[in-house]
Amino acid sequence: MYNFDFVKPSSIKEAVEALGTEEAQALGGGQTLIPTMKQRLAMPAKLVSLSGIAEMKGVGKNAAGELVVGGATPHATVEREAGDYPALAELARHIGDPAVRNRGTIGGSLANNDPSACYPAAVLGSGATVVTSNREIAADDFFEGMFTNALEDGEIITEVRFPIPQAANYQKFEQPASRFALVGVFVAKLKDGVRVAVTGASEEGVFRWGEAEKALSSDFSPSAVEGLSVSADGMIADLHGSAAYRAHLVGVLTKRAVAAAG
Amino acid sequence: MPKDHGIGASSKRREDERFLTGVGNYTDDINLRGQAYVHFLRSDVAHGKINKVDTSAAEAMPGVVRIFTGADFDGVGGLPCGWQVTDKHGQPMQEPAHPVLAQGKVRHVGDPIAAVVAETAAKARDAAEAIEYDIDELPAVIDMKKAVQPDAPKVHDDLESNLCYDWGFVEENKPAVDEAFEKAAHVTTLELVNNRLIANPMEPRVAVGDYARATDESTLYTTSQNPHVIRLLMGAFVLGIPEHKLRVVAPDVGGGFGTKIFHYAEEAFCTFAARALARPVKWTASRSEAFMSDAHGRDHVTKIELALDADNNFTALRTDTYANMGAYLSTFAPSVPTWLHGTLMAGNYKTPLIYVNVKAVFTNTVPVDAYRGAGRPEATFQLERVIDKAAIELGVDPIELRRKNFITEFPYETPVAVAYDTGDYHATMDKLEEIADLSGFEARRKESAARGRLRGLGVNTYIEACGIAPSNLVGQLGARAGLYESATVRVNATGSISVMTGSHSHGQGHETAFPQVVADMLGIDESMIDIVHGDTARVPMGMGTYGSRSLAVGGSAMVRATEKVINKAKKIAAHLMEASEADIELKDGQFTVAGTDKSVAWGDVTLAAYVPHNYPLEDIEPGLEETAFYDPSNFTYPSGAYACEVEVDPETGKVTIERFAAADDFGNIINPMIVDGQVHGGIGQGIGQALLEGCAYDENGQLITGSYMDYAMPRADDVPFYQVDHSCQTPCTHNPLGVKGCGEAGAIGSPPAVVNAVVNALRSGGHDLTHIDMPLSPSRVWQAMNA
């Protein structure tokens, strides 16, 4: 790693101030950022740790009945405490490994927006709201493609608000080496329709599969998506799977997610 | 009743205490006063001409001690190759130079261009980024078959071509083999790839060089399986340091699996730089660096043909293999696809005519050398796959086809130059059928089908040549070293014992198992015996640990040395009891005179040896310490039968291993617990090769699988519990312990079982295919199903 200054503010306000300087970067759990810095692929002059900000940690419910997850909440906490939204807790339980889950945070995951990460599927699939240090961003507006999103420099994800669906499930098919999602599909049956979000598959990052959403909104059963397929165009192709394979898995996993959501 | 001590007992490992409490002493735990750190600037292109390496700006960076380039190694030897193969025309292989730091050209991604020595590792790396270099990228050769085309770019400009050698074995048999194919009732042909692997011991390589000006002695601490071999190669061929001025220490080593046999540039560099700078120099590989600098394994492309007569007897076997050497010849690379591969092509079968052709090829990739099994997994895989394919084509049971062709008479001379001393292949297959519950397979298949899964069964046998090996034989085959082993048994005055062995333990549990043997021979407690290994200053000589040779060769040397100790001790005991030496017996740590009640204890005799007040000084010297060198007369031939059951998810192609059973014949067993563990680990790696692991380069020679993000290591949830059995024992006839070796068996025997099982599963689902190349990743299996 290149060297950097390290600061650990205890409030969102202090953190925003600290991030106001040149080449400052927020540090969530560091489970992606630190390995990236070890490879010297990132060289911030200052790292602003968000791990000491109590107001950004924890899982709760708000008056609207949404599940609220603080931006600096580790995956392990969501796994344990998001019992009101079992599909989300289950998703958190399969991110990385136990030690990674004790450090990695939802805010860090969303800010990085790795095309193979799990959380973006839940956020987009649930129609969640990403709350930052200065605004609220609807999930549909947040994700802007591989490793890019609507966050501006110095903007911190303080919490994420998930509407709790009537039924939901996440199916993750792991890339054998990294254990990231080769393809992951999050299906949520909400009161105003079904959302299907796909991670791992597309060169554009997480996306919604509209055709399946439409079919499932009128008939929430595995047979409703039988025969539907996404195009392989624009799907990721690498050592671990062709574009056609990924497109195929989207169909398989969607069906399985619907079956498991019940 | 299982034994609770000595040979045959599952003694708990004494090594464990230090490893479990965090006080092991691995090379990276060694820090010497005043040490500097080295960072290697490595090529990021696969092939290129070096125009300029300008270190001046980097030299001025904070904390830089000195920067070395290839020019600093003019007049220094290159890394030697320890084995010369002669081609089918009787010509020696093409052997390129291998400089410590690149000179003139870089030949693979990871080839070291310069080495920065600095006060801290971070500063060394900072400065390495400031080195200005100009490299003209040249077209890379990655694919072996393209590399041997006449117009292919040459990895080494001074060689005639990229062909290291074209080896025929046995060349004189070729016409007879070809004729047998013309007469065959059936010929089965299979083309396959034995996937390139990266050994990945969990401890990355580390080297610490030190130099004592007062005595002109160099010391290298290194993560090696064979410190004496490193001393020999580095001292004699690279740096020109005589043995008495060079000490090599390999302390606790975190796994080797072959890749820590070889002498590497980083070892020579740290030793050289410590001398040049008169201060210790340390290098610790990152995992990413390990991927591009540790020798890789396997990487064969093979066409195998099996000829059968009308009664399904194997009549001939013919193979054509391309074997990747990488950009340079690693220490034992040429021997792997030849003598460790061709000689095993008979397998467990009485095929009378065999011809093996191997073309070894240079490419712009990391050097390839021995990895657990080394040549024998490649032989086993192709043979056991072609037999399964033949069974499919002929519509016969694959186990019955194997049994029909088993060798049953021993000793057996194969048509590929080796003689199996003992074995009982029907017995291990019988045992396998029992422990794997093969008769219950069809019921399990139905149960899987009910859950929408395709279940398959794969069975195979294997044989390997271990205990490598007779020096006079390997010398004829091109080895440039002897392959004996030495042991010194030092008995102290109090009766405690230090055994200095040239074998090296890096997970195999020698510190526990070796004392079991000596304790048994002397009738004393195991706790009185310690094993000393891994230090050329403490152990007289050694050839190290690889090829499942430690117990068969190193253990035999220890037995011989212990026998010498017993002989001398009996002379002392005879003197003490005023009896004839011929009447002295040693049992349970007591020397007795046959037919009398006279006795002296082990400790009385050892004390007398060092306090020789009452001692036969006119006949023997004081002291009780003996050394033996053991050079066996043959390889050993462990064998076994393996079975794997898989489930395939027909929608995703994902394969899960449901059951795995191994019935091995290792001859006699010293510590069954350790033997089980060795087999488990080998199976884990074999399943890794079959399902998960595969090193991949793109067409420009960039390493695609450069970290654990893309190179899939087996994890705990990729594998099941294994059923292992080694109750079938046909002891080796030519070593004193009757042991055969068990370290590589699992890795050799398991890949074909897995692939056979997956093919069987897919065929049961109506997919008319006979082969899929490893690793059988979900995407490959899905692709095969949808081809």
Place this chain on the structure above:
Amino acid sequence: MPEVTMTVNGKPASGEVEGRTLLVQFLREDLNLTGTHVGCDTSQCGACVVHVDGQAVKACTMLAAEADGAEVTTIEGMAAPDGTLDRVQEAFKEHHGLQCGFCTPGMVMSAAALLRDTPKPTEAEVREYLEGNICRCTGYHNIVKAIMAASGQEVSALAAE
């Protein structure tokens, strides 16, 4: 350089670190606690697992500065002061759950965290929990067996000998 202070294996420890100093470097290089190992640089192998405030973390993927004020337990702190091995260590020894020993510290620390949260895990739970700990020697057979045994469960019937 900033100063960090933490409690390591029950004893106070402090030192000056750079911003980029990893917890594992602080433990190995400053405190000479070399039992915690580094086996990769992508946070996957788990040879570096330690407990920070009671939770298993990868010490190669946490800045030393982030552990300021924390309670850290490493493999050196697992046995009792009189040298008595804890139940996980003891089970690894009894069931030959280690060979070269390099992954072992991380395995033991992960296993201890698992058993604290899940006192009687199933075989599948053990295997899944070890996703972030790679062993190259044992094929995991005896590691899983040892952890099951450490949880007080009968293992002879589980794992074919």
